Amino acid sequence: MFFTMPQPRSWTDVFLSFTALTSLFTPVVMVKHENFKTCTQAGFCKRNRAFADDVAQLTSWTSPYNLDPSSVSFKDGQLSGTILKTVGKSGETVRLPLTVTFLESGTARVTVDEEKRQKGDITLRHDSKARKERYNEASKWAIVGGLEISTGAALSRDTEAGSTRVNYGPAGTHEAVITHSPFGINFKRDGETHIKFNERGLLNMEHWRAKVEKPQPKEGEEPPPETTEETGEDESTWWEETFGGNTDTKPKGPEAVALDISFPGYEHVYGIPEHASSLSLKETRGGDGKYSEPYRLYNADVFEYELDSPMTLYGAIPLMQAHRKGSTVGVFWLNAAETWIDIVKSKGSKNPLSLGTKSVTDTQTHWISESGILDVFVMLGPTPKDITQKYGELTGFTAMPQQFAIAYHQCRWNYVTDEDVMDVDRKFDKFKIPYDVIWLDIEYTDGKKYFTWDPLTFPNPKKMHNQLDKRDRKLVAIIDPHIKNTDKYPVIDEMKSKGLAVKNKEGNDYEGWCWPGSSYWVDCFNPAAIKWWTTLFKYDSWKGTFANTFIWNDMNEPSVFNGPETTMPKDNLHYGNWEHRDVHNINGLTFHNATFEAMVERKKGEVRRPFVLTRSFYAGSQRLGAMWTGDNLAEWSHLAISIPMVLNQGISGFPFAGADVGGFFGNPSKELLTRWYQTGTFYPFFRGHAHIDTRRREPYVPGAPYTEIISQALRLRYQLLPAWYTAFHEAATTGAPIVRPNFYVHPDDAAGFAIDDQLYVGSTGLLAKPVVTEGANSVDIYLADAEPYYDYFDYTTYTGAGYHTVQAPLDKIPLLMQGGHVIPRRDRPRRSSGLMKWDPFTLVVVLDRAGNAEGTLYIDDGETFEFEQGAAIHRKFVFDHETSALSSTDIGTQGPKTAAFAKAMAKVRVEKVVVVGAPAAWEGLAEVAVSEEGVKESKGGRRAKVTFYPAQGVKAAWAVVRDPKVAVGKGWRIQFA
Amino acid sequence: MPISQFLTAPFKYHKLQTNPLPPTVAKFYKSPSTFTCISNPSLTLPLTHLNDDYCDCPDGSDEPGTAACAHLSPLSPPSPAQHQNPAARFNETLALPGFYCKNKGHIPLYIPFSNVNDGICDYEVCCDGSDEWAGVGGVKCEDRCAKIGKEWRKQDEERKKSLGAANKRRRELMEVAGRLRREVEDRIKTLGAQIQGQEVKVASLETELAGVERSERGRVVKGPGKGGKVAVLASLAKGRVGELAESLGRVRGEREAARERVRELEQILATFKEERNPNFNDEGVKRAVKAWEDYAARDKGPDSDPALDRDLDEILKSDAENGLNWEDFETTEESDVEVLYKFEEYLPKPVRDWVDQKLRDLRVTLIENGVLAAPHSDAGESKAVQDARQQLESAKKDLENDRKELTSHQEDLQKEYGPDNIFRALKDQCIDKDSGEYTYSFCWLGQTTQKSKKGGGHTNMGNFVRIEKVTVDEDVPPDGKGLGSGERYSLVYENGQHCWNGPNRSTRLILACAEKDEIWKIVEQEKCVYRMEVGTPAVCESAAASSKAPAAKDEL
Secondary structure, eight states: OTTOOSOOOTTHHHHHHHHHHHHTTOSSOOOOGGGSOOGGGSHHHHHHHHHHHHHHHOSSOOOSEEEOGGGOEEETTEEEEEEEEEETTTTEEEEEEEEEEEBTTSOEEEEEOOHHHHTTOSOOGGGOOSOOSOOOOHHHHHOOSOOOBOSSOEEOTTOOTTEEEEEESGGGOEEEEEETTTTEEEEEETTEEEEEESSSSOOEEOOOOOOOOOOOOOTTSOOOOSBOTTTOOBOTTTSOEEETTEEEOOTTOOOOEEEEEEETTOOEEEEOOOOSSOSSOOOOSOSTTOOSSOEEEOOOOOTTOOSSOOOOOSOOOOEEEEEETTEEEEEEEOOOSOEEEEEEEEEESOOTTOOSSSOEEEEEEEEEESSSOEEEEEEOOSSHHHHHHHHHHHHOOOOOOOGGGGSEEEOOTTOOSHHHHHHHHHHHHHTTOOOOEEEEOGGGSBTTBTTOOOTTTOSOHHHHHHHHHHTTOEEEEEOOSEEEOOSSOHHHHHHHHTTOBOBOTTSSBOEEEETTEEEEEBOTTSHHHHHHHHHHTSTTTSTTOOTTEEEEEOSTTTOOTTSGGGSOOTTOBOGGGOBHHHHHHHHHHHHHHHHHHHHHEEETTEEOOOOEEESSOOTTGGGTOEEEOOSOBSSHHHHHHHHHHHHHHHHTTOOOEEOEETOSBSOOOHHHHHHHHHHHTTSSSEEEOOOTTSOOOOTTSSOTTHHHHHHHHHHHHHHTHHHHHHHHHHHHHHOOOSEEOHHHHOTTOGGGTTOOSOEEETTTTEEEOOOOSTTOSEEEEEEOSSSEEEETTTOBEEESSEEEEEEOOTTOOOEEEETTEEEEEOOSOOSSGGGGTTOOEEEEEEOOTTSOEEEEEEEEOSSSSGGGGTOEEEEEEEEETTTTEEEEEEOOOOOTTHHHHHHHTTTOEEEEEEEETOOGGGTTOOEEEEEETTOOOOTTOEEEEEEEEOOBTTBOOEEEEEEEEEETTSOEEEEOO | OOGGGGGGSSOTTOOOOSOOOOTTTGGGGOOSSEEEOSSOTTOEEEGGGTTSSSOOSTTOTTOTTSSTTTTOSTTSOOOOOOOSSTTOOOOOSOSSSSEEEOOTTSOOEEEOGGGTTSSOOOTTTOTTOGGGTTOGGGOOOOOOHHHHHHHHHHHHHHHHHHHHHHHHHHHHHHHHHHHHHHHHHHHHHHHHHHHHHHHHHHHHHHHHHHHHHHHHHHHHHHTTTSSHHHHHHHHHHHHHHHHHHHHHHHHHHHHHHHHHHHHHHHHHHHHHHHHSOTTSOOHHHHHHHHHHHHHHHSOOOOOOOHHHHHHHHHHHSOTTTTTOOHHHHHHOOOOHHHHHHHHHHHSOHHHHHHHHHHHHHHHHHHHHTTTTTOTTOOOSOOHHHHHHHHHHHHHHHHHHHHHHHHHHHHHHHHSOOSGGGGGGGTTTOEEEEEETTEEEEEETTSEEEEEETTSOOEEEEEEEEEEEEEEEEOOOOTTSOSOOEEEEEEEEEEOOSBOTTSOBOEEEEEEEEOSSOEEEEEEEEETTEEEEEEEEGGGHHHHHHHSOOSSOSOOO
């Protein structure tokens, strides 16, 4: 890895050779810190952090923001008013309109704008064409629902002087206490304060001001200090900032927006992806094991990112949740500009509301964005499920993917020819390893011109697609937002002539460098650009693509090789003349969205669920497809960090996530590769990928025993696809994560709040702790409750809260089943998930302490949107120890297409029922009685054989019902005793 | 009892009509009452459990016609032990190699159980479509065996024909290789003889040089004052005569050796003409044979005259035998003229005449050497010493060259040229192929290269380093251009041009039998590591010996 460069591509060669030289002096491969800003190098972050430091120094500090009581009004669930910010010694004030909207969902939304900018009553420097308002359209991209105004919210009758109180939320259990001077809000649930705005007085809206040109210092004279005379503020970063040779002209001057948000009594906060960091967020103000930089959200193409770091990565979801025993609350900071978040925790019993004698930890956060309005959603829980649900109602739930999308994906930069692709495809069959999708990175194009095929290396895309389609397999091709600036390329010609490119600060098409060399960027904020983009994906436009072609969007941060921090200059202009600064973190979502739109209907009448993978994302991207954690390294540490990263995506509303299996850069050892597959089988998005400089590493490459072990891991994924698909359906309807951290499943188990190296699959009770260390032979798995947990493969029983050692030689995945669940499987190995469509199911009934179990199964056609019209099977299975019966009941939503789908699936049966932890009383039981909806009982009723296997040592007793022959889509009952 | 009788069990999935049992296991299914799991005889089942789409036997033998036991595989996630006795474990290896497709009209084949009733007609294996007997999802696979079988037989015919031609071609290559090897061996023999001669010659030249040096020293030391001019002359003449005689002897030896070589070469060429295969249309060989015929037909000139040889023998006898006693002249006090005169008289007639001539030359030489004109000159090394040294040097150089050549040929014989030395026949022949962006080429035991169609020169993808054997397991396409399964010869080329940000390019050729030399496929397996699949007759018979012919009956 010493010399691994991002790209061996023409124009970068010189540049990279240089970096190769410089890397000679770096002992280990690491991100190039100098390419990315620290807080001190981002003017607005530095200013606000310094402000926080100054305030902390003062013994008494009064925030200069006061809500004008006379301005306050409350109407239709919305409180309005004006905050007055006092500026300087003269007492001059700046008017900041405030709204607090109380939503039916129990969520409160607080917005603060700046009147002068809102009204356009300002002048911009450098004759800028940029919009004068603070950016207020982030919600247009991020929010798709959940904005119904609460009808029950009302001003509290017992309002004290100096504050306004509003009761809202379910049964009026929530209360917002808005103090006027200084302005602040406390959010209460059941009388207890959970979230405080401006507790520390760090609210800061940098109001517009004209630049006062100072006389230029004469030669030889010291330049005057860059501070305003009136307030003594450091003005040096107000008007212009230079980083890495790029100068930001900042035509709107300083315009940051910042607020402190406190979570009294909460020790753990989670969320704000994407960072290569622990699930439970760390403090950021220095100290042992703590960060000294704030968590940063500024989507960027970070080459060889480092681990355990608050550095920014490719995507941003500004959702944070605070958790403690019995309560989870969340804030969603809806701002698309560069954002930094400081976190400090303080022990002690400062919280006057905390009862008891235990010391309490408070978490205080400080949110700092460069521009835009202040727009925060406050969710008061009280459970982690409530947070993901409410957040999902606002920003949308995960799109229900096609079946193939949750199976295994085989990717490499690059399968170099169409023959190569077909060869890999054949090899998987030959080695009897299932896979669904093969991927093409940028080399398939003709000279990095998207929507073309290299005529020499991919002369016959049709033949290639046909071969894949024969086994119901798919191809994913990459399409990036940079459009090559070249002759005889209709795409660039059209984009330029229609004016759909991102503009530079002068308003001309912005030209930068990316894979193709000189390029322009499609501006997907523009509705016309989306419309145009859609035309490019039609089968008759992009020849050589078919119904089984799907898309991968990369580099959409956007990545610009010669731009500041490898992205666009902030003073670039997007549609509507919004500065790039204002919209940066949403940029990736808009491109992903345009591709999604294009993929819905490529041929008239052929409407399919799109599959689009994205690298960059924002709140709401979950509606559009999957994400992956970008360019990781083939190292054990990167395998380990992938679990908290994927878990964090799950609780942050974008659960369709995975890391590159095997690690992108570098060559994994066979052991690492094997362990990575065993881990990847638990990523919601499961894709093997590799850099162009690495050796081939498809599952059949490493040989015995690795190939066999990897095949087992892949087949495990396929066996459990019914459970995974059901988990996706749950995510798509409730916002619940697909893989879940301990705190989410056991919100009252304080000892497990920081655990982020093991995961639960959906609501199945499957608990995995993948091995992420070299040479391991066992892992210690944490059990949060007293339920029995059974080894998935041999039914070894583990009982009792705390850590249990599970043997994990290379061929063993530590995977347990929590008692109390019914896990649906399909046991027949097939070549792809599409070929499992007609296979029978196995139900694994895992009994809990009380001898009960339940679970659900969701099935649809895995391809179209007909499930929206009821074309689905959704069952609930319950084993009740009282009646000793397993029953299947319908929990589906009926629609016009329900019956037709049921008919199509009529022959698909349950072939086997396995009961794990079967009662000893079943010893000698030979038969069970089976009854099925719509089937006439013959004389004596239907029977099925059952075999009982008694417990042996630590291995639980189990029983197998032999082919009950009940249809999976029907109601039925199996009576055991 | 045919299996179909079992299949009347009252289960809705039983529509199994086209799945017969493989003949080798049919006997296990003949019991009229119960079925015993093939590899686990302790387990018996009612006949209704056969092919009922539920896996009962731990070895899968109860489901020869469904996918129900497809999961029984070391590639599947492990499942808990089913044996009631914890110490025992059932034999969980699949008892059957797969679902048996009878393929009437073609060849019966096994298809993996996992491909049964998955909605895909796997005609590559089951041309009769019997793998999709359940018609899941409405799939219907009609019987295509007639067409596929006919096509296959046609191709098989061609493959066989091609294989025959390939084997024939290989025998030809073997002959060429054998001949080339013999040539090397012959050359080694020749060189051996030559080197011996050279060694003798070098030794004698060394002696001679020493002698000349001594006599030259003698000339200077004696000076003109001692013994008179005749004595000096006699001494010089003695040296010169000895020198001449020796030269003569050497020339004669060389002539003999040359004659011997010509004879040998003529013999080689005669054999060559006799043994060559006229059907092998090699322009170079044709030209050589024609030229040889022309040469052989030409007048070779008179054979050497034995009389002249005898004369030479006479001349080469020692001076004493010829009645010449140099001592006398060197020590007498007679006048120079007399001495010279008498000197002639003492010689036998043939020698006198010859010496007469030589003496005239000698006089010139003496003048040249300044003996007569400037008898006292003693500046530097005399021409005689120089000549002697030069001859010695040249002889040593020849010897060295011969030895080098010998070593290289001996090493060549030690080198691996593959089975039957076959690659000797192909060495440095080159084969090209267009593939995608590049034209690739390899030269047998030379180097591999690529050349971009987009411009630029040839890039070296590796130089030949060794022959290896590798085990491959690949499907052979209908045209037979594939590696198949088994051990294959592989030529490894390494240390090609360095890759930017990567290794030095390297190529592995994997060879399989084919009628002509051809690159079938080129894959860049990873950055700058290439693999070429190459068809060549060179590996045919060995291939035929070590593995089965393609499309053998049992494909699993």
